[in-house]
Amino acid sequence: MFKKVIESRLAALRDLVGAKGVDGFLVAGLANRRYLSGFTAEDPDWGMLLVTPDRALLFTDFRYQVWAQQEAPAFHIVTYKESLDKTLPDYLKDLRVGHLGFEEVYFTYRQYHRFKKSAQEAGLKV
Numbered sequence: 001m002f003k004k005v006i007e008s009r010l011a012a013l014r015d016l017v018g019a020k021g022v023d024g025f026l027v028a029g030l031a032n033r034r035y036l037s038g039f040t041a042e043d044p045d046w047g048m049l050l051v052t053p054d055r056a057l058l059f060t061d062f063r064y065q066v067w068a069q070q071e072a073p074a075f076h077i078v079t080y081k082e083s084l085d086k087t088l089p090d091y092l093k094d095l096r097v098g099h100l101g102f103e104e105v106y107f108t109y110r111q112y113h114r115f116k117k118s119a120q121e122a123g124l125k126v
Helices: 002-020 030-037 062-071 084-094 109-121
Strands: 024-027 048-051 056-061 076-080 100-102
Touching: 002 024, 002 030, 002 048, 024 030, 030 048, 030 056, 048 084, 056 062, 056 084, 062 076, 076 084, 084 109
Parallel strands: 024 100, 056 076
Antiparallel strands: 024 048, 048 056
């Protein structure tokens, strides 16, 4: 039952994202991550979501992989060992996300600049 609720929420986000003209959306806010995925980790650094028209990924530290798998079955869990800003650009390339939307309130200035540098090194336009 809960998985259907999550899938309904993802569908609504995908409609909104499509209307804004982006290929993917990065969810960093704690409450929004929980609402969209069911993942209850209480630290914003323990996970971010990437939602595309046909994929839903939850990026988390490898220490929280089992927790994320249990609470977010509608998401493909991606664990990273180094950092999200080093892992995410490769997924964006593979998923052909040319225009990425993100929550400007929750994606910090520092995160943005670290991600921008990694994305450029991966050959993505930023």
